[in-house]
Amino acid sequence: MIERYTRPEMGAIWSEQRKLETWLAVELAVVEALAEMGVVPAEDAAAIRERASFTREAVRERERLTDHDLAAFVDVVAESVGEAGRWIHYGLTSSDVIDTALALQIAEAGLLIVGGARALRDALVRRAREHVHTICVGRTHGVHAEPTTFGIKLAGFAFEADRNLRRLERAIEQASTGAISGAVGTYAAASPELEERVMRKLGLRREDVSTQVVPRDRHAELLQAVALAGAGLERLATEIRLLQRTEVREVEEPFRAGAQKGSSAMPHKRNPILSERLCGIARLLRGYQQAALENVALWHERDISHSSVERVALPDAMILLDYAQHLALRVVEGMRVNVDRMRRNLELTHGALYSQRALLALVAAGRSRDEAYRIVQRAAQRAFDEGVEFRELLAQEAPELDLQAIFDPSPFVRHAEEIVARLDALT
Structure with a gap:
């Protein structure tokens, strides 16, 4: 993902350095478990823990020879250890390490995603309560319908944000799944006991039947939740864009007057650029969801057609959603609500x-x-x-x-407090 849309903490999780560090964490957990099981001598396990290391440059140089990134990594780490390095990757296949490490990255990234989703929901709840009595026009088909309150509008977005939060929590939990099951998932060179020990050390759940890879429906489910969360952000952003139009002007994005420039040519402009950006990001997230669905149908026990896709789609989707959630949070917390304009717009239909x-x-x-x-x-x-x-x-x-x-307006809003009070169940 480009730097412009990458928050540093999330970007670090999906960096090449962190990926290799996570591969090493899996390899070390396997060595430790094998030592506990009496397979690897204790002195060799200690040497591996003390000496195992790599540099990205060394791995990249080795890959020029092997044309296999994981094999290159294993060679570099084993060489860094010395004679005891023969136990690195013992009984494993590439996907044991790659998929289990990916699950660790998903779990770590998931903490940021869920935290951002919760912060956005809570901000929407606060602003809904703030505007529970702020009467405004309700529109259907883009046309004035009946009065509502801005608090009721925001309460709907808050509940949607909460649903997306719960979906993300479930999707991240089920995708945080690893496997140490060998070449075709039969434990021919490993054992269920080894897998159980490794997963416990890493804090991951075990895949029930891995074939060799963790089934990609798990990752597709994750990116479906990500895309759906993006669609929720887009719906919110679209509402703000529509309400910021000059002829409506009921709500405006935060704008730093005297510093920010809305247009290089027209100084009067205050454009809804943040909301427009959110709408664009949502389109990308839907595209990544489609790519993840295409990854589900692999050949037999596995092929590698999914690899190039998810090296791009998974990190980019999670980086983008993380960025978009915080952008939406900025909009919600800073948006200006023009209460007087809302009242005036109620009169546009002459009753x-x-x-x-x-x-x-x-x-x-x-x-x-x-x-x-x-x-x-x-x-x-x-x-x-x-x-x-x-x-x-x-x-x-x-x-x-x-x-x-x-012509008494009170019936339109008499249940506003009751409706908005349903948010109490969320926080």
């Missing part, structure tokens, strides 16, 4: 937002539903088209109605 209440009042007064609908529709559309107040037109069409009751 037609009350059409359903007028419809129900006419039906309750004895009109047929179709007759009532046509009366209200006629008056509401005149209000839209001609700028005449809907209340005045309705008074002419149906003088028997209690207009004071119909």
